[in-house]
Amino acid sequence: MNKIEISPKEGLLTLPGFPVILVCIGNNILTVAAFSFFSFDPPMVMIGIVPNRYSFSLMKERKSKDFSVNIPSRNQLKHVKFCGSKSGRTVNKFKETGLTPQKATQITSSLIKECPVSLECEVVHTIQLENTTHVWFVGKIVKAHKREDYDRMQPMLYWPQEYRKIGEVIKE
Ligand SMILES: Cc1cc2nc3c(=O)[nH]c(=O)nc-3n(C[C@H](O)[C@H](O)[C@H](O)COP(=O)(O)O)c2cc1C
Incomplete structure (x- = not known):
């Protein structure tokens, strides 16, 4: 079957989905x-934050540039x-959700106790291009925590406007 031409934006929306994570910057x-994912060795990830988020201003203000990734x-x-x-800016999300902030060992940002995986990340690079929507923070994973019963089917994917379950392993 022939492919039809679609707009660049529609092209972006064809992507299968991205892992949904909860990021802590400070508390x-x-x-x-x-x-x-950004690098295997050393292990690095990156997160894109829109500059009008409160989290973005926290990252800019804080002396320790770090964040936690909680799955x-x-x-x-x-x-x-x-x-x-x-x-x-207006609510304490730990308090309102009942999630528990947990002290990290290598970074100053909190971890979320109830999430089965938490990664402590130090910002090693920031990517900010003019006229783009997200500023990307590349974080080196300096410590990682996983519940023993963590199963990689547990996380969710998101894109666009819908959440999805992780699919089956393809056995060839
Ligand atoms: C499923 C989902 C994914 C999101 N992904 C991002 C993202 O990647 N980057 C971002 O800046 N905001 C993202 N947002 C929006 C922020 O989480 C939202 O604006 C939040 O209220 C910002 O909180 P803050 O003002 O405390 O920083 C997402 C929201 C949802 C529901």
Whole structure:
């Protein structure tokens, strides 16, 4: 079958989905889907934050440039939606969700106790291009924590405007 031409924006929307994570910068939580693996060795990831977010101003203000990546389970979708719609400017998201801030060992930002995976990341690089929507923070994973019963089916994918379950392993 022939391919039809679509707009660049529609092209972007054909992408399959991105892992939904809860990011802490300091003691604030925001939901992030602009999240990617960056390097295997050393292990690095990156997060894209829109500059009008409170989290962005926290990252700019804070002396320690770090963040935690917390992977929520599917059953934590209500927290994902809450942290992805309310601003830390007006609410304390730990308090409102009942999630528990946990002290990290290598960074100053909190971890989320209830998430089955937490990664402590130090910002090693920032990518900010003019006239683009997100500023990207590349973070080196300096410490990682996983619940023993963590299962890679637990996380969710997001894009565009819908959440998805992780699919089956393809057996060839
Ligand atoms: C599923 C989902 C994914 C999101 N992904 C991002 C993202 O990658 N980057 C971003 O800046 N905002 C993202 N947001 C929006 C922020 O989480 C939201 O604006 C939040 O309220 C910002 O909180 P803050 O003002 O406390 O920083 C996402 C929201 C949802 C629901």
